[in-house]
Amino acid sequence: MKMSCHNAKNQMLPFLSGELSLAEVPKIQRHLDECPACAQYAVQIEAAQERLQNALGSAVTAPPTLDARVMATIRNLPPRRASFYKSQPVHQALKTKIEYSIRVTTRNLAK
Amino acid sequence: MLHFTDEELARRAGEGHISCFEEILSRYRSRVFRLCLRWAGNRDDAEDWAQECFVRAFGQLGRYDCNLPFAPWLLRLTTNTCINLAKARSRHTTRCETLDEYDWEDEGIPTHAPLESADEARRVRSAVQVLPANLRAAILLRFVEELSFREISEVLGVPLQTVVTRCKRAVEMVRQNFEREEEQTRIRSRKEVRR
Numbered sequence A: 001m002k003m004s005c006h007n008a009k010n011q012m013l014p015f016l017s018g019e020l021s022l023a024e025v026p027k028i029q030r031h032l033d034e035c036p037a038c039a040q041y042a043v044q045i046e047a048a049q050e051r052l053q054n055a056l057g058s059a060v061t062a063p064p065t066l067d068a069r070v071m072a073t074i075r076n077l078p079p080r081r082a083s084f085y086k087s088q089p090v091h092q093a094l095k096t097k098i099e100y101s102i103r104v105t106t107r108n109l110a111k
Numbered sequence B: 001m002l003h004f005t006d007e008e009l010a011r012r013a014g015e016g017h018i019s020c021f022e023e024i025l026s027r028y029r030s031r032v033f034r035l036c037l038r039w040a041g042n043r044d045d046a047e048d049w050a051q052e053c054f055v056r057a058f059g060q061l062g063r064y065d066c067n068l069p070f071a072p073w074l075l076r077l078t079t080n081t082c083i084n085l086a087k088a089r090s091r092h093t094t095r096c097e098t099l100d101e102y103d104w105e106d107e108g109i110p111t112h113a114p115l116e117s118a119d120e121a122r123r124v125r126s127a128v129q130v131l132p133a134n135l136r137a138a139i140l141l142r143f144v145e146e147l148s149f150r151e152i153s154e155v156l157g158v159p160l161q162t163v164v165t166r167c168k169r170a171v172e173m174v175r176q177n178f179e180r181e182e183e184q185t186r187i188r189s190r191k192e193v194r195r
Helices: A005-010 A012-016 A025-034 A036-056 A065-075 A090-110 B006-014 B018-040 B043-063 B070-092 B095-099 B115-129 B133-143 B149-156 B160-194
Strands: none
Touching (some): A005 A025, A005 A036, A005 B160, A012 A025, A012 A036, A036 B115, A036 B160, A065 B043, B018 B043, B018 B070, B018 B133, B043 B070, B070 B133, B149 B160
């Protein structure tokens, strides 16, 4: 089955970068051989990608102060707040829960 | 420490071993900073944003599943943090201010590079800066981090075809931007010739 221009354009980026599935490669290749508009589109997209690569892909190193800033912030963070039940022994948490249930039940019975 | 995998380091850092987080920082500092720089557009903001990303990562290590690879988790957190910080900044500053704050000599362009290539890089970055956030996220992971489409899909948590479509739309928008600029330059030079 022939590939449409719409599908060829949708698959152009992975085709150009060699990430398209092997089954799709001959289909798009055949389409590009037969369709001058899509062949031109491929050239334009490749050129645009090259410009993007040159402008964005340049080597950049992090400033030497970054590590010290991050670690200072982390060391000054307040200790993490554990949840109420995690912050005390199980039997204590259970005791508190039972006492609360008794208080609520007693109040309801008194009404 | 050096023999630990990223995932082991993240697990141990989540348990409170600060020195393990220091090792994560040393492994990922440049990758995170580079991504922040392309989102922020200037080194000062990028350093603040990278700091914010690492501090958030430290705070969220408890939610990290160490059975999954660490790099996509950190890059996703970095991308989301940058999107939020960019939104917050745009409320306070105008777009022109942020685009004009580039420090070209510090951005990987050698000082001896021809003026045209520095200008070209500036125009490309400006075109990327005005892309919608979801397209920008995909294109920056593609060209700054040099990830494959499958890796970007893992980082962003969206289907592979969605990533391909976003990158295609972004590249097309940037290309149209170049064409508009070139057309304007042609018109301007024609006017100058007539004078």
